[in-house]
Amino acid sequence: MSDAPLxxxxxxxxxxDAALEVIASVEPRIAEATRQELADQRASLKLIASENYASPAVLLTMGTWFSDKYAEGTVGHRFYAACQNVDTVEALAAEHARELFGAPYAYAQPHSGIDANLVAFWSILAHRIEAPALAEKGMKNVNELTDEDWEGLRREMGDQRLLGMSLDAGGHLTHGFRPNISGKMFHQQQYGTDPETGLLDYDAVAAKAREFKPLVLVAGYSAYPRRVNFAxxxxxxxEVGATLMVDMAHFAGLVAGKVFTGDEDPVPHAHVVTTTTHKSLRGPRGGLVLAQEEFASSVDRGCPMVLGGPLSHVMAAKAVALAEARQDGFRTYAQAIADNAKSLADGLMSRGAKLVTDGTDNHLVLLDVSGFGLTGRQAETALLEAGVVTNRNSVPADPNGAWYTSGIRLGTPALTTRGFGGTEFDEVADMIVDVLSQTQPGTTKAGGPSKASYVTADGVADRTHARIDELLDKHPLYPGLDLA
Incomplete structure (x- = not known):
């Protein structure tokens, strides 16, 4: 998108207008909330790294009668009748994904990123543990096993190990975080980053892998502001006989747009790659699994292994979004995301802000707000009051834990979609520092310093809103889209 009318x-x-009129005839409060959400998004600076703005074509694709179909199974092999049109939709989504990313195989059914990761984890277990066990017994599926053999296989699958990036180093909760299902499925350990630089230390990761000997090595991140060498x-x-799984949910748009190539492109190097289709890909909320051919048959069993009926209307929207990402303009957009992140980072650091790894070379910036005397929760809420939408995030060795945190995560995909460039992101940096430098922690009822409440100097929020309005007037969201 740009600031030119669509x-x-x-x-x-x-x-x-027609859709909202129909909705209002049944539940007017939903129609009003929908209108208000568009108004709110148009009036604020969206800097949440995991959010974006899907095109009207993508959004409209989700509101169709494909929502009414059950289609468990795979293309040409469904457990329900009359799925020929769903077959077309799913085949197109997979085709666009393969062509866009250069992947041998693509699976478009996962409903979300965590579903994609669960499909990947269980597919790896099936490929590495279940399939060899069945082949040894001359069997084709687990239903042929005796109860005793099945219990033995279950124990063996449940005894496998996973090594992923720790949450406070920038990993995701689905990479082996103990409270998450990924941390309960596997015996898990985590690797971090260098305590001095905040950067990945590949020698340290290798040493950890040699010691732990995982079945699955997970790479990828949700809050690491640097590129990864996937080679x-x-x-x-x-070296340790592990399967490399890469979760590229956050940076898939930079892979699709050829900002990340060679050793920084995970698709040629990983056995299995997962992603969401929103975030930097600018599509609907959903997931994808890409894989090398040897894992294709295992991933294809995502339903019934992990998933139920696929969301056919969302698969259709995935196909539209992936088709958009194959257009020439998407590469320009993807490069602008990375350029804008650098402008934002440089703007923050030039004003004295402290960033994890002292910068960025992807789509996100991790700002350590402890230098302002604030927690992440205080910073997030103070900025929101001023019209800047961010999310609090842990920093390495965070003393405030995962709830209050010491950081906020900032991303450039959404505002880049609105047409922001380096000059605008420098001004955004100025606004952020202005708000945070004039915000102080509040006090608890007992009179001590609070980790949640805060006090911002009078007039700061209003002044920031006025600056935001001036910026956003130049870069309207969905330009030319007028609702009655």
Whole structure:
């Protein structure tokens, strides 16, 4: 998108007006909340790294009668009748994903990123543990096993190990975090980053892998502001006999847009790659699994292994979004995401802010707000009051834990979609520092310092809102889309 009117703005306006009128005839409060959400998004600076703005074509694709279909199974092999049109939708989504990422195989059914990761984990277990056990007995599926053999296989699968990036170093909770299902499925350990630089230390990861000997080595991140050398991660995995799984949910748009190539592109190096289709890909909320051919048959069993009926209307929207990402303009957009992140980081640091790893070379910035005397929760809420939407996030060795945190995570995909460039992101940095430098912790009822409440100097929030309004007027969201 840009600040030029959408080429189909009139048609989209008509479509949304009609849709909201129909919705209001049944539950007007939902229609009003929908209108208000668009108004709120138009009026704020969205800097949440995991959010973006999908095109009207993607959004409208989800509101169709494909929502009414059950289609458990795979293309051409469904457990329900009359799925020929769903077959077309799923095949197109997979085709676009394969072509966009250069992957041998793509699976478009996961409902979310965690579902994609669960499909990947269980597919790896099936491929590495279950399939060899069945082959040894001359069997094709687990239903042929005796109860005793099945219990033995279950124990063996449940005794496997996973090594992933720790949450406070920038990993995701689905990479072996103990409270998450991934931390309960596997015996897990985690690798971190260098305590001085905040950067990945590949020698340390290799040493940890040699000691722990995981079945699965997980790479990828949700709050690490640097690129990863996936060729090195594959070398580590191969050395210890592990399967390399990469979760590229956050940076898939930078892979699709060829900002990350060579050793920084996970697809040629990983056995299995997972992603969401929103975030930097700018599609609907959903997931994908990409894999090498040897894992294809295991991943194809995502339903019934992990998933139920696929969301056919969302798979259709995935196909539209992936088709959009294959257009030439997407590469320009992806490069702008990375350039804008650097502008934001430089703008913050030039004003005295402390960043984890002292910068970024991907789509996100991790700001350590302890230098302002604040917790992440205080910073997040103070910025939200001023019209800047962020999310609090842990920093390495965070003394405030995962709830209050000491950081906020900032991402550039959404505002880049609105047409922001380096000059605008420098101004955004100025606003952020202005708000945080004039915010102080509040006090608890007992009179001590609070980790949640805060006090911002009078007039700061209003002044910031006025600056935001001036910026956003130049870069409207869904330009030309007018609702009655």
């Amino acid at each position: 080429p189909y703005a009139k048609a989209a306006s008509t479509a949304y 090195k991660m594959r070398e580590i995995a191969d």
